[in-house]
Amino acid sequence: MSPRLLLVDDEPGLREAVKDYLEESGFAVQVASNAREGWDLLQQNTPDLVISDIMMPQVDGYQFLKQMREDPRFKRLPVVFLTAKGMTTDRIQGYNSGVDAYIPKPFDPDELVAIVENLLDRRPVSQPLAEGEAPDIAELANQIAQIKAMLTQRSAINTTPAPIKIDLTPREQSVLNLVTEGLMNKEIARRLQTSVRNVEKYVSRLFSKTGTNSRTELVRFALEHGLIE
Incomplete structure (x- = not known):
């Protein structure tokens, strides 16, 4: 079964282009045009990873990520920001919010695929242990x-x-x-x-x-x- 991704972006052209490329790379992709629609899809069928834009109307990517991280079901769900907000301060805010990867637009689609595959491979079963910490x-x-x-x-x-x-x-x-x-x-x-x-x-x-x-x-x-x- 192909890994399931949720792509949330309010730009129709980019959304469909990224969706097509990811599907050609072997992923099953659901799309949402905004964070509220993305949240509804999360409730229906939890994906293996979420790719989200930041600058979206009503609910932006940071708020969407915060909503996910506050829900026990999605606390450890891998999330990638794919966004035009590429300043260092934007990336720091994203990582401080709990995003797993931050890719500024324009981007290389092969890099996106590599990051998604890496996050799926490294996704922990339980809360990660601190360095040197033994399992309980x-x-x-x-x-x-x-x-x-x-x-x-x-x-x-x-x-x-x-x-x-x-x-x-x-x-x-x-x-x-x-x-x-x-x-x-x-x-x-x-x-x-x-x-x-x-x-x-x-x-x-x-x-x-x-x-x-x-x-x-x-x-x-x-x-x-x-x-x-």
Whole structure:
């Protein structure tokens, strides 16, 4: 399944040109002509990454980014600013607002594709650790314990699928099934004969597609909506 991008720009010509180039590069692209329309699309189907202009009517890119960062579902969603506001002060404001990359217009479309691919590859599964910081093993163990407790009480959870459509690839489904068994990424990688990094990418995509932020939230969501095979 192609990575899903949301492109928000109020310039029709540029919006369609960028959309066409990104689709030719293998991405699935939704477009919005303003931030409010973009926000509505976010609610309907969370993308893997957002590309947004800054100078837009009513709600500008900075406000749109702030709205995303204040929502737990989109707090770690990669965002790229693609804008004519290219002054150093503009870029600093963007990075201080939490944008992941800032590309001034005019730009090289190949550079945009490279940045998007890099951000998707580097997207963290959980909150990034500070340099030299070790993972909180106790917290991971606690999450696994909660997952296993959920599984033992599965009959008490409404497993009738709610009216929601989540398109999962076969590999994403396999990873989801193993997460619900309480397996960590290393164990999942061994079971699926792949790398831990690949498992991290799949778990990250599952978080994005379900609007969840932790393994326990993901499992509960999957059980409540009948996503477990």
